[in-house]
Amino acid sequence: MLRSVGATRGTISRRLNQSVQLFLKLMLGRRARTRYVLAFTERSTLRKAINLVISEISRRTKQKVLRSYPSLMLIDVTTACNLQCPFCKTGTKRRGRNPAVLHMADYVRLLEEIGKYLYTILFYLDGEPVLNPRLPEFIKLAADRGVFTSTSSNATLITPAVANGLVTAGLDHISLSIDGTTQEVYEIYRRGGKLEDALRGLRNLVEAKRSHGSSKPYIEWQFIVFRHNEHQLAEARTLAKRLGADGFEAIAAYVEDEAWMPKDPQFRQEVWHGDTQTAVNCRWPYSNLVVHADGAVSSCCWTYYEPFDFGHIRDIQQGGFRILWNNSNFRSSRGLIDLDYDVPRPHACGPAKICQLCREGVQPYSLTLAEANEIVPPELRARKPGPETHQLNVIS
Ligand SMILES: C[S@@+](CC[C@H](N)C(=O)[O-])C[C@H]1O[C@@H](n2cnc3c(N)ncnc32)[C@H](O)[C@@H]1O
Ligand code: SF4
Ligand code: SF4
Numbered sequence: 001m002l003r004s005v006g007a008t009r010g011t012i013s014r015r016l017n018q019s020v021q022l023f024l025k026l027m028l029g030r031r032a033r034t035r036y037v038l039a040f041t042e043r044s045t046l047r048k049a050i051n052l053v054i055s056e057i058s059r060r061t062k063q064k065v066l067r068s069y070p071s072l073m074l075i076d077v078t079t080a081c082n083l084q085c086p087f088c089k090t091g092t093k094r095r096g097r098n099p100a101v102l103h104m105a106d107y108v109r110l111l112e113e114i115g116k117y118l119y120t121i122l123f124y125l126d127g128e129p130v131l132n133p134r135l136p137e138f139i140k141l142a143a144d145r146g147v148f149t150s151t152s153s154n155a156t157l158i159t160p161a162v163a164n165g166l167v168t169a170g171l172d173h174i175s176l177s178i179d180g181t182t183q184e185v186y187e188i189y190r191r192g193g194k195l196e197d198a199l200r201g202l203r204n205l206v207e208a209k210r211s212h213g214s215s216k217p218y219i220e221w222q223f224i225v226f227r228h229n230e231h232q233l234a235e236a237r238t239l240a241k242r243l244g245a246d247g248f249e250a251i252a253a254y255v256e257d258e259a260w261m262p263k264d265p266q267f268r269q270e271v272w273h274g275d276t277q278t279a280v281n282c283r284w285p286y287s288n289l290v291v292h293a294d295g296a297v298s299s300c301c302w303t304y305y306e307p308f309d310f311g312h313i314r315d316i317q318q319g320g321f322r323i324l325w326n327n328s329n330f331r332s333s334r335g336l337i338d339l340d341y342d343v344p345r346p347h348a349c350g351p352a353k354i355c356q357l358c359r360e361g362v363q364p365y366s367l368t369l370a371e372a373n374e375i376v377p378p379e380l381r382a383r384k385p386g387p388e389t390h391q392l393n394v395i396s
Contacts, residue, residue: 017041017247034220034247035173039120039148042172051117052287059286064331069117069321070289074301076125077102077132079293083154084191087254089304089365090126091191096305096369100294101132106313108141110291113321115145123151125292125301130157136169143170152177152222156193158201163208166217175222175249176202181232181239188228199243206244220247225267226260256366282355285333289325296384297324299333299355302364305372307381314385329382 017037048071055068078101085091121142123129129151132138139149150173151166158166166174178198180186186195205219221240223233233250240248252269255261261268284290284300291297296309303309310329324330336355367375 034218034249035120035122035148035150035175038173038218039150043119043146043148045116045146048117048119052119055287059283059334062334064334065326066286066322066334068287069114069325070287071118072120072122072288073114073118073291074122074125074288075102075107075138075291076127076293077123077129077135077138079127080131081128081154082131082157083128083193085189086191087256087260088126094369096372097126097292098294098306100292102134102138102291102293103295104134104137106295107138109316110313110321111141111145111147113316114289115142115147118142118147120148120150123149124153125290126304127293128154128157130162130166136165136171139166139169139171143172148172150174150217153201154178154190154193154198155201156197158204160204160208163201163204164212166205167208167212167214171217173216173218173220174205175220176205176245177222177224178202178236179224179226180229181235185229185232189224189226202243202245218247219245220249221245223248223250224253225250225262225264226253226255227262228260230262230264230267254365282337285330285337285355296382299330300364304365305367305369307372307376308364309382309384311382312385327382 017034051068052071055066055071058066058068079090079097079099080101081088081090083091084093089096123135123138129135130153135151139151142149149169149171151171152175155176155178176198177190178186178195179189180195183195186198187193190198202219202221205217208214209216209219221236223229223236225233237248237250250267252267253260253262254269282300288300289297290299290301290303291313292309295313296306297311297313297315298304298308299310310333311324311327313324315324315327333355
């Protein structure tokens with residue numbers, strides 16, 4: 001009985017997602033990511049909707065100080081990873097962030113303040129989330145508050161026990177990063193990984209859902225399209241279906257070398273050559289919050305380096321979340337973002353200069369640690385709270 005209810009809900013979710021995607025494609029000419037469609041269709045409340053509308057009005061009217069809260073949070077539970085993917089700063093062990101695991105008490109405090117406004121929490125950023133054994137606890141706390149939960153994993157470490165933990169925690173969605181259908185092709189990007197381990201991880205999740213009679217999590221095979229693997233795209237899609245994945249998503253790769261760029265124009269993304277400086281019509285500092293595993297907060301998931309941190313979640317201990325959300329870094333970032341795409345802006349000083357260098361995130365992620373240090377000198381950086389005492393970024 002339980003199993004058939006789970007299966008029926010799964011089918012309804014998939015059908016609803018397909019209908020919304022078709023509608024968006026017809027109306028806007030593009031699809032939305034499945035996890036956002038599911039979060040919207042399954043977890044909307046009046047409070048969340050009103051909050052989202054207020055944040056969009058604030059963006060359009062160029063407000064720097066917000067009364068609204070984030071609708072989406074990306075939070076990293078660990079910076080550790082077992083693979084060495086070539087364009088990932090963790091995989092290539094580039095210096096710039098110290099290893100960390102998320103502090104439970106800090107997370108709970110944050111969730112208490114902003115959980116009711118959040119449509120979605122994405123539990124990943126720089127590391128492999130399942131390496132943190134407390135991942136199911138983090139997920140359950142959010143799920144119990146009605147937040148849609150999602151994560152992304154390379155799938156190679158999803159044992160039956162890990163899969164059971166994710167299913168029983170109530171995880172709603174998971175992306176499994178598997179970019180090939182043969183070991184030779186797969187390991188070109190997923191260095192150090194075994195395709196058979198990743199496929200076993202997928203099977204373990206499918207089996208855990210089946211044994212618990214659960215329709216969740218929605219399992220999405222994520223295929224990052226590079227030159228070396230684009231010929232396997234169709235085969236991967238077929239394999240994903242055969243192994244029981246609920247969905248398949250092919251995404252454009254971030255690359256730092258033209259040789260990796262796929263031929264298919266649909267998946268080509270510009271490589272930055274350090275030539276342009278363009279502000280972008282960006283939503284991140286208005287409706288999204290990015291929290292690193294050490295508790296540091298950034299404007300978006302493209303900033304990576306510590307000099308670009310905007311503050312720390314412990315800043316909310318004194319004065320609440322708005323103190324952090326409207327600190328000088330966030331205000332500066334909102335002030336640098338232009339509503340008109342492709343409007344070159346002159347250099348300006350300010351701690352959030354990162355946003356000024358940005359065009360769709362690609363430039364900030366391309367920077368080296370030395371460049372990050374040069375852009376944000378020590379006197380402009382967010383102060384790190386220590387374990388006992390910490391200072392707030394004072395609103396001026
Ligand atoms: C840094 S990973 C952390 C999560 C997990 N370790 C994983 O790989 O799925 C965050 C996301 O970035 C994606 N990613 C990694 N390298 C990428 C690239 N070159 N271009 C686009 N996305 C990439 C991953 O597949 C994953 O969905
Ligand atoms: S598996 Fe994820 S975190 Fe690990 S190196 Fe690859 S992209 Fe980075
Ligand atoms: S760095 Fe770019 S993507 Fe990130 S918040 Fe600033 S403008 Fe937006």
